[in-house]
Amino acid sequence: MSKNKPPMTGFRRAPLKKTIGALLLASLSLTAGACRQDMHDQPKLKTYREGADRVPPEGAVARGTLAVSAPVAEAGAAKSEFPFAITAEVLARGENRFNINCAPCHSKLGDGNGMIVQRGFKRPPSYHEERLRNSPASYFYDVMTNGFGAMASYSDKLSVEDRWKVAAYIRVLQVSHNAKIEDVPAAERAKLEAADAAAPQGGQTQ
């Protein structure tokens, strides 16, 4: 019997079974694959795909696209005082931005004793010291733009114009802390002196 069998049949059979098994397995896993949802194929928005564009927040400036108006840039370079007229409105905006962004460390008075400093952050110098009183407004603009030592830059939080407005308000703080009675117009001075004389001792505020 065995001499009629071709010698290779025994060999052929085994691979044939294996092939069928492999095919079955493959088709099984293909059907399984059809009902599977891969992580890489989940419904989601992809960067730059249509409908995925995020609307940038108002006032956002992409890198390299900041348009600094010529007078603002020049004022910074020339170190003249301010690139625009200082009005009550400008100062109100400066005060508002200062109290939000700077006062936590520099204090509302600018003496460097803000709440974060009281909680242990490095103490900044007072704006009322001689050196900073004599610094040009552009110096404050520069510190806000570039940061200074332990202080971070505020160029991402304050627009160019707002930085100048904050600098203007710092000037106001400086003047208010170093004002002399001679700075008050004569007519107003008499009123102040009368009020001062009438005030009870120790009742004078600083």
Ligand code: HEC
């Ligand atoms: C988180 C605390 C913090 C905030 C907020 C902060 N500063 Fe400062 N600032 C500092 C510290 C600390 C220094 C001193 C840095 C140093 O010497 O390393 C400093 C220094 C300065 C100086 C003096 C630089 C010099 O020549 O000595 C100026 C001017 C200044 N800050 C302006 C501002 C303005 C304007 C803002 C708001 C837009 C602001 N800072 C917000 C902490 C702060």
